[in-house]
Amino acid sequence: GAGVSQSPRYKVAKRGQDVALRCDPISGHVSLFWYQQALGQGPEFLTYFQNEAQLDKSGLPSDRFFAERPEGSVSTLKIQRTQQEDSAVYLCASSLEWTANTEAFFGQGTRLTVV
Amino acid sequence: AQSVAQPEDQVNVAEGNPLTVKCTYSVSGNPYLFWYVQYPNRGLQFLLKYITGDNLVKGSYGFEAEFNKSQTSFHLKKPSALVSDSALYFCAVRALSGGSYIPTFGRGTSLIVHP
Numbered sequence: 001g002a003g004v005s006q007s008p009r010y011k012v013a014k015r016g017q018d019v020a021l022r023c024d025p026i027s028g029h030v031s032l033f034w035y036q037q038a039l040g041q042g043p044e045f046l047t048y049f050q051n052e053a054q055l056d057k058s059g060l061p062s063d064r065f066f067a068e069r070p071e072g073s074v075s076t077l078k079i080q081r082t083q084q085e086d087s088a089v090y091l092c093a094s095s096l097e098w099t100a101n102t103e104a105f106f107g108q109g110t111r112l113t114v115v
Numbered sequence: 116a117q118s119v120a121q122p123e124d125q126v127n128v129a130e131g132n133p134l135t136v137k138c139t140y141s142v143s144g145n146p147y148l149f150w151y152v153q154y155p156n157r158g159l160q161f162l163l164k165y166i167t168g169d170n171l172v173k174g175s176y177g178f179e180a181e182f183n184k185s186q187t188s189f190h191l192k193k194p195s196a197l198v199s200d201s202a203l204y205f206c207a208v209r210a211l212s213g214g215s216y217i218p219t220f221g222r223g224t225s226l227i228v229h230p
Contacts, residue, residue: 004158033218042119042205042220043159056215091159100209100216101147101166106158 002026004107006092012113013082021077021110025094032075033104034067035091043091049075050098082114117142119208121221128196129229136191136224138206148189149207150180159205165189176200196228
């Protein structure tokens with residue numbers, strides 16, 4: 001497809017389970033972002049890649065969160081030992097260029113529910 | 116730390132009337148400002164951005180926004196609202212902070228256009 005694709009769209013995990021969320025950015029896009037969006041809130045920055053390099057991971061809430069983009073295209077956000085407070089929509093976005101004035105294209109998100 | 120405020124959770128306007136969705140920001144350096152729109156079951160879509168130059172920026176679907184440096188605002192406007200404009204609108208800023216241009220989003224404003 002032409003847009004950013006995220007899978008799965010919905011994920012229910014039992015507390016303590018590990019989960020992996022996938023993002024397929026637009027082909028050729030250099031920058032890739034992960035966000036966490038709680039109900040009624042705006043997206044909160046988690047981490048950012050330029051090609052395969054993770055340039056900023058200051059928004060990851062704990063060491064249970066890990067993101068990678070090994071070949072500079074597809075990215076995976078992994079959450080270990082999920083907790084109820086991890087329940088949220090996880091958004092992925094990509095940008096054509098690395099510059100800060102470039103707009104982002106968003107996927108539809110993965111809704112994670114931890115029970 | 117940078118921040119974005121969208122003071123109204125909801126804006127109601129009659130079709131054909133002008134609309135304004137407010138956004139103010141707080142940053143240390145020069146900001147890049149963005150508006151995104153989210154329709155139900157869709158990802159965030161880029162509307163317009165301010166980088167530099169003319170304070171009035173025109174974007175998609177007839178929307179425009181005015182950058183006001185002294186008031187640190189970037190309000191979204193449209194001269195004549197359509198029912199189809201009903202959606203969730205997010206303001207975002209990127210400015211240099213701690214050596215990185217982390218994107219910061221407001222919590223969103225729900226625009227409801229009544230027929």
